[in-house]
Amino acid sequence: MTLRRKMMSVAVASVMAAGVAALAPGLAMAQNYPSKPVTMIVPFAAGGPTDVVARSLAESMRKTLGQTIVVENVAGAGGTIGTARVAKAQNDGYTLLLMHIGFSTAPALYRKLSYDAANDFAPVGLTVDVPMTMIARDNFPANNFAEFLAYVKANNAKLSMANAGIGSASHLCGLIFTSTIGTELQTIPYKGTAPAMNDILGKQVDFMCDQTTNTTGQIKANKVKAYAVTSKARVPSLPDLPTMDESGLKGFEVGIWHGLWAPKGTPQPVVDKVQAALKAGLADPAFKNRMTELGAIVLADQASPAALDKHVKSETAKWGAIIKKAGVYAD
Template sequence: MRRLVLAVLAMLAFTGAGLAQSYPAHPITIIVPFSAGGPSDAMARVLGERMKQSLGEVLLIENVTGAGGSIGVGRAVRSAPDGYTVSFGHLGTHVANGAIYKLGYDLVADLEPVVLLPSNPMIIVSKNAVPAKSLKELLDWLKSRPQPPTAGTAGAGSGSHIAGLYFENVSGIKLQYVPYRGTGPALNDLVAGQIDIIVDQTSNSINQVRAGNIRAYAVTDSKRVENAKDVPTVDEAGLPGFHMTLWSGLWVPKGTPKEIIAKLNAAAVEALNDPAVQKQLENLGLQMPPKDQLTPEALGAWQKAEIAKWWPMIKAANVKVD
């Protein structure tokens, strides 16, 4: 029996090594758990386009929406651990959802980290019909509403939802959340005046701000965003300490060979070091991770630290999923 077990293990090791050596042999799918046109989709497409130069295969973007991104992540978790299905996600999908949803999978144990991706602070934006011209005026306007003002989100546990909860904690203002299948469609409704505000990713809203279709009040950082220097920080604008950065990353299913993870990591790092890619991402208001944080181990450690930071606040808010 012992010889049989050893033989099976040896065969599996040989198969895994062979798989890694020939990888990739056909297109790779990156599952983005939000709708097309949103900030996650935009980043994934920029990276995927550049990574195919290193990997020699096309990276297809599949948008799998619903339940704050948990459906898309679940699809990746249940995929074969062969490197052909990659999970794109962020603070909402790979941290917050574990405190909100009954996932049926473990965000740490059932996924292998690949690489930490660019991040961006959130930005407080409103429809143009809101009369406030500064953050202090916006806070006064929100407080004066007879009913809680409406705030768009990409669903319970999404980055925009977490930012809204944090905003409520810091400002004392109660919001009425309106969930969408991504902040792309939420932003469309903000431009149309159907909702009042979004605490959104800067990369998602900045072009609509520049076009004058919505109004920006502050970014949730201690320093101004390079491509939106006219937008003050929350410290400057009157809501000090409301700091939040939405980071993203790539993961693969548990059991994916280390050699394949290394190939995906190398391709992503090469893409992030490409000046043309950096320019595209910086134009979206995204900030590059430090070079020493681009290893799979660094993403794994960061994800665990973020779980320890955010889960207590989310659970204290008693977030319910309808």
């Protein structure tokens, strides 16, 4: 072997050794992961729609990971406080984020964010998509969506529309609804879905657009009036409820997707393990049945980092334009 070839062989070996050395910590971490409970941050209040998804998913993912997944609610500022905590968490796979469409709307809604949604997270995968329902207090005058729409337009100054706070799913649905019908409405922001629903039940506020994971039980118990769902097709758990499209608002569709993230820099082998647990969790019959009961659509075929990353980019551009047009901002 010539001297030149020997030198090249040594150089290649050195590069390979360096690469192995760089991968070694991540590989070692992945081999032992998880060796303790994992925390799944939900940036909204306990008992809300995202919390319901998270707790069901955490239990199903536990079966694959072999460790408890503790759901921690870190509510406030439209989900941005809890999201920021995950962005700043140690990137070892023991802190995860279960967040919804608000991940894509926050950059446009908030003038200042303490995190960079595009660069501070490692995507794991999409989880579920949840339709919305238009509901009202049980003594609301309208008996179907056509009557509801006519009454809202005729009495908009007297009526109040609840939402769970700026950036919440109910707030976003409200933006689309008012824009679509061309009518300004008095909106009442609450600190979470639960207090908003309580005031619907208590007849303190008139109506709200919210996720089926929060409204299905109340609808089936006849505690609220339900007028339509925002999905393309009717929801199996609420078969008698028409879509907004078939009720006259052509093309109206709002789905609240949910995704799972880890902090940026989490070793890829660890992300791979979390993703494997996510895919298994989404396939778990117990989870699928629970989501079906609540009208949610399981996105098992999109439970990958690439699918979530692509979806976030598309949704960020879409909602950025909508929010800019509406002129709605939060400090």
